[in-house]
Amino acid sequence: MKILMYAVLEPEKKYIKQWSEQTGVEVKCVDERLNAQTVDWAQGFDGIDFQQTQPLEPVVYQKLHEYGIKQLTARMVGYDMIDFDLAKKYSLVVTNVPAYSPRAIAEMGLTQALRLVRKLGYYDQRMDKLDFRWAGLESTEIYNLTVGIIGAGHIGGATAQLYSALGAKVIATDPIHRVELNPYLEYTDQETLLKTADIVTVHTPLNETTTNMFNGAAFKKMKPTAYLINMARGGIVNAADLITALQNKEIAGAALDTLADEGQFFEKQATPDEIPEDYKTLRAMPNVLISPHSAFYTDTAMKNMVAMGLNDVVAVVKGQRPQFEVFN
Numbered sequence: 001m002k003i004l005m006y007a008v009l010e011p012e013k014k015y016i017k018q019w020s021e022q023t024g025v026e027v028k029c030v031d032e033r034l035n036a037q038t039v040d041w042a043q044g045f046d047g048i049d050f051q052q053t054q055p056l057e058p059v060v061y062q063k064l065h066e067y068g069i070k071q072l073t074a075r076m077v078g079y080d081m082i083d084f085d086l087a088k089k090y091s092l093v094v095t096n097v098p099a100y101s102p103r104a105i106a107e108m109g110l111t112q113a114l115r116l117v118r119k120l121g122y123y124d125q126r127m128d129k130l131d132f133r134w135a136g137l138e139s140t141e142i143y144n145l146t147v148g149i150i151g152a153g154h155i156g157g158a159t160a161q162l163y164s165a166l167g168a169k170v171i172a173t174d175p176i177h178r179v180e181l182n183p184y185l186e187y188t189d190q191e192t193l194l195k196t197a198d199i200v201t202v203h204t205p206l207n208e209t210t211t212n213m214f215n216g217a218a219f220k221k222m223k224p225t226a227y228l229i230n231m232a233r234g235g236i237v238n239a240a241d242l243i244t245a246l247q248n249k250e251i252a253g254a255a256l257d258t259l260a261d262e263g264q265f266f267e268k269q270a271t272p273d274e275i276p277e278d279y280k281t282l283r284a285m286p287n288v289l290i291s292p293h294s295a296f297y298t299d300t301a302m303k304n305m306v307a308m309g310l311n312d313v314v315a316v317v318k319g320q321r322p323q324f325e326v327f328n
């Protein structure tokens with residue numbers, strides 16, 4: 001069996017080699033993403049595996065089907081780049097890796113929240129100017145805070161456990177209430193969460209209920225001392241409205257691991273003209289943290305992402321049921 005892996009990152013290669021040696025399955029890695037220009041490379045392979053946030057063009061589905069490929073495996077949690085109607089039309093089973101390491105993202109969210117709560121951006125600004133005065137740097141301690149989790153699934157649930165272990169009060173909104181999270185959080189409604197949380201941390205998929213969820217109206221409901229943490233998808237936060245809210249001191253700060261329209265510079269060295277103006281404005285603020293969609297990027301996550309994705313490619317190719325099929 002031969003599998004073609006698209007958009008392979010350097011750090012993944014040792015885990016791919018390990019998996020290939022253990023299973024005896026041949027894997028070819030390419031740097032490029034799966035798209036209309038690269039889909040022809042899949043000819044002659046039994047299966048494919050990719051990670052990317054850019055939508056797949058319709059021709060990709062059609063050609064994969066023509067080449068005898070039976071699956072679309074995204075070795076990542078998000079699968080919003082896949083058109084399920086086209087996948088169905090061309091008999092492509094969609095699989096993802098739903099939870100390669102929820103702790104990786106939860107820990108990054110917590111780290112950024114702590115940086116904001118302790119005003120470390122302002123500390124850095126002061127130290128750059130050799131300003132050792134304390135005025136304006138007083139902060140609070142985490143167990144005094146209420147943390148509001150929007151979307152308490154794998155990552156939100158892990159986030160609840162971390163904050164709960166630090167003594168914070170944790171509240172959450174999610175249409176699904178999970179009894180196993182009862183020791184760590186209390187469910188509430190979104191309105192109450194926005195009004196009462198000191199840290200609002202978002203861990204939902206990007207869907208019709210979450211697109212632009214953080215807009216002007218939402219920021220107005222939040223406490224002026226509250227921080228927004230978005231480790232999920234850029235489209236959940238309206239960047240222009242966030243800038244207005246920060247400038248009007250409607251909220252205290254934000255950490256964004258993902259940006260809307262980040263596709264062109266995802267895991268790339270970007271040039272200034274590629275970066276939207278609103279992100280440059282946000283980046284210049286000491287109470288805003290922007291990271292390169294890398295909250296997941298730990299050794300554990302990389303190892304699991306590679307093996308769980310490839311195992312499902314093999315399952316579909318062999319006509320077996322994959323472990324992580326996605327239905328939409």
Ligand code: NAD
Binds near residue numbers: 175
């Ligand atoms: P999950 O499916 O386990 O949990 C998502 C939860 O959000 C579900 O419980 C769902 O019911 C809930 N939800 C959906 N719409 C909601 C709404 N409007 N309000 C409240 N809750 C809602 O997914 P997960 O593994 O926890 O991942 C969550 C998201 O994190 C992914 O969809 C992906 O976009 C993002 N992610 C980011 C990174 C990163 O590196 N930054 C890595 C992995 C995943």
